[in-house]
Amino acid sequence: MQNNAFQKNVINYPDLFSEATDAADFSEFPQSVVDYSTVDGVNYGVPFDSGTAIGAYRTDVLAEAGYTIDDFTDITWDDFVTKAKDVLAKTGKPLLSGQAGSSDTIMMMLQSAGASLFDADGNPTIADNKALEASIDTYVDLVNAGVFTEVNSWDEYIGTFVNGSVAGTINGVWISGSLQTATDQAGNWAVTNLPKLDGVSGATNFSANGGSSWAISSNADVDLASDFLKSTFAGSTELYDTILPSSGAVANWIPAGDSDVYAQPVDFFGGQAVYADVVTFGASVPSNNTGVYYYEARDAVSTAITKIISGTDMASALDEAQSAVEFAMG
Amino acid sequence: MIKKLREVPGYAFLGIWTVFSLFPLYFMLVSATNTSQDVLSSRLLPGGALFENFVKLFQAQDVLRAMGSSAAIALGTTVLALVICSIAGYGFEVYHSRGKDVLMAVLLLAMMIPFAATMIPLFQVFAKLGLVNSLFAVIVPAISTPLLILLFRQSSRAFPTEILEAARVDGLNELSIYARIYIPTMRATFAAAGVITFMTAWNNYLWPRVILIKNEVQTMPMLIVNLSAGYVTDYGVLMLAVLLASLPTVVVFLILQRQFANGITGAIK
Incomplete structure (x- = not known):
């Protein structure tokens, strides 16, 4: 299950x-x-x-921009954005991609800091959640900087790295099977841990x-x-x-x-x-409170992210998400 | 000349529309011959991986068995549905009874009930009858549909009552009238209803997924979903499976195409 x-x-x-x-x-x-x-x-x-989440990157693309996999190990998201922009400028390739409207990346960031969408008693903690705000800020930065390509479907997401238009991905280790579909890129990939959130207590490089x-x-x-x-x-x-x-x-x-x-x-x-x-x-992965309404909360956060990316103020979008989950919980 | 020029925009529109309609079919055909990586790179030319995809597909899944299950379900449903719904449609139109319009209204109302609402009770019924994992349990709920009864009833309106009366005078019993006069006259409607029922039964996913639990009795749509359920999806193999699953409905449609068009427009010749 x-x-x-x-x-x-x-x-x-x-x-x-x-x-x-x-x-x-x-x-x-x-x-x-x-x-x-x-x-x-x-x-x-x-x-x-x-x-377990991994950061997998194309070492040949990193090398072209003057980096190695070590430059992406044990780093913070701010470092990542700086380096990824540099890689994009020098090679034309973004380092990440994902489905627009999916909360996977945000949830991995959130869990990496040991934070969740619920507290220990199962109450939603979407509004006023520092780790969530930091995660969304980071995600919006990644998208706006062009280093995270949003696509419309899962198949397109797989396509972005298999056809070589994106030079890395962050996901559960099960993604390594799909990575290896790209037989012509064999030998050019390496795996490391995730960047960690800046300025959030309990932040780690694992999720x-x-x-x-x-x-x-x-x-x-x-x-x-x-x-x-x-x-x-x-x-x-x-x-x-x-x-x-x-x-x-x-x-x-x-x-x-x-x-x-x-x-x-x-x-x-x-x-x-x-x-x-x-x-x-x-x-080293921190725990995540899931509970009965985990998917409702994820969906509400996904909606909020879509709104925030199109310009809505973060606090009001998250307040709305919080009310949506509270409504679902009755 | 001017008349022909006037037709140009219409044909141009239809031409563009045709490209849009045919492109997914073309992509499916081409992708079945390409490797997974080529499919993900949206390669539009045929490749050389068809044989390899065949081997992988047949190693991963029992395709022939799934084809067999799907065929048994689709054919069984079509034959039974045509018999039952045509008799019902014929009866509704030809015989006179006070309650028949009320009954028809109830049937039409039943069309409004979403399948999700009846799925659980339906499962309980078949579970109690010990018919979980039986193809019979997939066929039975689909053999009488309000849509087909309505289609047959509407078409029967055009069935000339004079013929009916003449046949009765000549001493033909009611069953023989149905079998020897009604069926041949309504060929086009039967073809249209047959195509609709066959396609729906062949493509049906939700109910078979619920009632057919064992992999040995899986249908083609279930097999296709299973192909994308593991750690890695091989898109070339997936497209080949989709292609194979589409062939029977294409063949049925092509054979019955002319009658289908007539049946839908309600013509009797």
């Missing part, structure tokens, strides 16, 4: 879930990922598919987008299912070593990152051991 929807489903349909408390040693997963499937302190899911966890249904043989999960997705490096090359599924289970397969250099990424790096990133 999709991590972002996990709490919503457990809370709305409690009868369909079994506790997964015995299905894994949860300390072997990043806390932020375990939190997605935890409701009132009880674990309902075993994390599987990683949504997540998407990912999923296993749930045990209430009509299942819970002991058998728990045992299965414990000896596979929460306990077998061999399993992860098998499914990584065959399907591109990257683990959340931290010990998987120590295996030889994860440490293998990936030719497409210039010989970087991308997957071991990503498992390490995953351990």
Whole structure:
């Protein structure tokens, strides 16, 4: 089950879930990922598919502008905008792209600072949210500077980097499969962490987008299912070593990152051991409160962003988003 | 000459419109022969990856089986819907009963109910009957539609009552009149109704997705969605699957094209 929807489903349909408390040693997963499937302190899911965010860039394009991947590692968004403008001026290529009207990028920025659209009690915190305001400011800067190309659909987004018109992307690690569609760019990509927000307390260079966890249904043989999960997705490096090359599924289970397969250099990424790096990133991702109304809140924020980009004042757009979510919550 | 010149803007407009209508079909055809990367770069020339796409598609999915399921559903629905709705439409027009207009109004009102409202009860009914994962459960809800009944009723208005009376005088029973006189006369309407029903059944996605849970019984539209559900979408393979899924409806339409146009305009020859 999709991590972002996990709490919503457990809370709305409690009868369909079994506790997964015995299905894994949860300390072997990043806390932020375990939190997605935890409701009132009880674990309902075993994390599987990683949504850990990566910044992936074309090293040949960066080199043309006089940069290396290290210049984009452990930086802040202000640094990023400056460097990305320089890359755009020298090579004509923006570094980022995304779907207009999607809140994915903003949500990754927000989570990287350990902030959310809800507080711990589940109340929406869209208005007067410093981290959200900083995220939106950054996003608007990126778009206005021309270093973030907005497109209309997901397929177009994939197209922007596969056809080489955009020289990088920031997304969940699952995007690496689509990156590798561009066989003619093999060896010219590298992966690093995300820029962090400037002037926001708790800001980090790590975040997540998407990912999923296993749930045990209430009509299942819970002991058998728990045992299965414990000896596979929460306990077998061999399993992860098998499914990584065959399907591109990257683990959340931290010990998987120590295996030889994860440490293998990936030719497409210039010989970087991308997957071991990503498992390490995953351990540093701050948690995000999702809750029942997460998608309503995301949609409201998406609408607000579209308004802000077309000139509406940020405070009033976010106030409106806050009221929309409060209305949805009844 | 002047008359011909006057037609130029009209043809120019139709010409442009044709390009707009045909372009997506052209892109689908060309993309099926290109690699995923070429499709994403909007390559408009045919490529050499058709065979490779075929191999990948057939390795990833059981295409023949999905084609079989789709064909069984579409053909079953079409045959049953034509029989049931034509008898209903014929009955509504030919026989006289006090309540028939009220009944027709109820049927038309039923057209206004969105499918989303009936989907859950429908699922419960078929689940209780043990018909989840059965193609039968996809066919049955689609065999009687107000639209087809209305189409047949409207067309039956033009069915000459003299023939009906003559047939009765000659001693033909009601079923034989329907089978031996009505059906041949209404060929065009049957063709139009057949094309509409076949296309709707073939392209139907929501209800099959709900009631057909196992992958073994998936239909072509479900297969296409599955192709874009993993970590990476191969757009060349996807376009090939879309192309294969479009072929049957294209063939059915081309065969019945002439009758379809007549049927929609309500002509009887």
